[in-house]
Amino acid sequence: MTVRKNQATLSPDEKKRFVGAVLELKRSGRYDDFVRTHNEFIMSDTDTGERTGHRSPSFLPWHRRFLLDFEQALQSVDSSVALPYWDWSTDRTLRASLWAPDFLGGTGRSSDGRVMDGPFAASAGNWPMNVRVDGRTFLRRSLGTGVRELPTPAEVESVLSISTYDMAPYNSASEGFRNNLEGWRGVNLHNRVHVWVGGQMATGVSPNDPVFWLHHAYVDKLWAEWQRRHPDAGYVPTGGTPDVVDLDETMKPWNDVRPAELLDHTKFYTFDS
Amino acid sequence: MPDISRRRALTAVAALAATATAATVVAPAASATGHEHPMPMPQAFDEVYKGRRIQGRLMSGGGHHHEHGGGFEVLVDGVQLHVMQNADGTWISVVSHYDPVATPRAAARAAVDELQGAPLLPFPAN
Numbered sequence: 021m022t023v024r025k026n027q028a029t030l031s032p033d034e035k036k037r038f039v040g041a042v043l044e045l046k047r048s049g050r051y052d053d054f055v056r057t058h059n060e061f062i063m064s065d066t067d068t069g070e071r072t073g074h075r076s077p078s079f080l081p082w083h084r085r086f087l088l089d090f091e092q093a094l095q096s097v098d099s100s101v102a103l104p105y106w107d108w109s110t111d112r113t114l115r116a117s118l119w120a121p122d123f124l125g126g127t128g129r130s131s132d133g134r135v136m137d138g139p140f141a142a143s144a145g146n147w148p149m150n151v152r153v154d155g156r157t158f159l160r161r162s163l164g165t166g167v168r169e170l171p172t173p174a175e176v177e178s179v180l181s182i183s184t185y186d187m188a189p190y191n192s193a194s195e196g197f198r199n200n201l202e203g204w205r206g207v208n209l210h211n212r213v214h215v216w217v218g219g220q221m222a223t224g225v226s227p228n229d230p231v232f233w234l235h236h237a238y239v240d241k242l243w244a245e246w247q248r249r250h251p252d253a254g255y256v257p258t259g260g261t262p263d264v265v266d267l268d269e270t271m272k273p274w275n276d277v278r279p280a281e282l283l284d285h286t287k288f289y290t291f292d293s
Numbered sequence: 294m295p296d297i298s299r300r301r302a303l304t305a306v307a308a309l310a311a312t313a314t315a316a317t318v319v320a321p322a323a324s325a326t327g328h329e330h331p332m333p334m335p336q337a338f339d340e341v342y343k344g345r346r347i348q349g350r351l352m353s354g355g356g357h358h359h360e361h362g363g364g365f366e367v368l369v370d371g372v373q374l375h376v377m378q379n380a381d382g383t384w385i386s387v388v389s390h391y392d393p394v395a396t397p398r399a400a401a402r403a404a405v406d407e408l409q410g411a412p413l414l415p416f417p418a419n
Contacts, residue, residue: 059387062387062390063375063377063387063416066377067378067379067380068380075379132409133409152414153375153387153388153413153414153416154388154408154411154412154413154414155411155412155413155414156411166392167392189380191380192379192380192381193379193380193381203391204379204393210391211391211392212391214390214391214392215389215391215392222388222389222390222391222392222407223387223388223389223390223407224375224387224388224390225387226390
């Protein structure tokens with residue numbers, strides 16, 4: 021059984037294996053398919069139309085399945101690898117070991133945002149930006165400049181305390197747990213982290229930065245934590261909602277998986293704590 | 294960006310704004326797909342911001358891509374920037390997709406800031 025661990029607790033060997041598997045997916049071309057899929061959904065999910073991957077109740081199960089696909093691809097390279105998660109409410113500075121050269125590398129240089137160290141730096145030659153929206157072919161970051169602060173534990177707590185999963189109109193204007201976690205409303209958790217990282221992470225092609233997976237693995241863990249705290253609250257809506265994925269409706273692009281089948285993460289993996 | 298260069302850029306913008314066409318367009322009727330847009334269309338704009346031409350205008354021909362600017366398109370140096378309007382009226386673009394701003398012009402300026410001079414690639418080719 022896959023155990024997803026806090027990135028801060030990984031051994032040097034676990035970091036090396038994770039990085040190695042990610043680089044192999046990149047080399048083989050499989051990595052960029054994930055970037056492309058994400059960008060297609062982020063450009064087509066709209067508040068007034070069909071919405072599946074973002075700004076909708078299925079934001080959480082869609083990303084759970086998307087991460088499962090990516091994790092399985094990693095495991096096809098190295099079966100010992102699991103997705104780590106980044107608790108950004110705790111490891112909230114540029115000094116976090118997450119950004120060290122033996123893992124993801126650090127922030128970009130001020131002139132052009134280019135990441136200069138670590139295995140994903142353009143200079144290492146292993147991380148070309150193939151799926152992109154502008155002419156720049158190197159990984160960029162500007163940690164802590166688009167927004168100064170990552171969410172605090174108290175802010176996370178305030179969102180976990182919301183007892184309703186989601187509410188009509190089931191989009192970026194909704195009240196409820198999902199939209200407060202996604203960040204279009206309230207203290208802003210998930211969206212703010214994308215902005216804090218900057219570079220490609222602030223764009224539609226955000227999976228170009230490997231931290232995308234660690235960010236979403238923690239968002240996914242927060243969903244699990246919310247379920248533990250609100251055992252009587254479930255995914256909504258449960259039927260007949262235009263443009264929105266109901267509990268028992270299939271989700272694109274897979275077309276064979278429903279939110280109902282993704283509510284229990286323990287069928288697929290557990291967390292270290 | 295240092296204040297002095299920003300001020301210079303804004304001065305250039307002000308000079309150009311005088312010649313720009315600032316037409317107010319009305320909200321379109323519900324589209325054939327039934328996705329009625331509840332909010333009024335923003336004002337068209339055409340200016341030079343930090344040395345780059347940014348334009349916003351009502352889309353000609355309806356713009357049925359796999360994207361949704363709600364019938365309004367934004368260009369940076371003539372290349373279309375994918376933009377989207379949120380339910381609360383705010384806007385985002387594909388280069389700042391998690392950070393809503395008030396208007397499509399603000400989204401275009403945020404894109405120029407983000408691009409740091411790099412050319413935008415046409416979508417959905419990218």
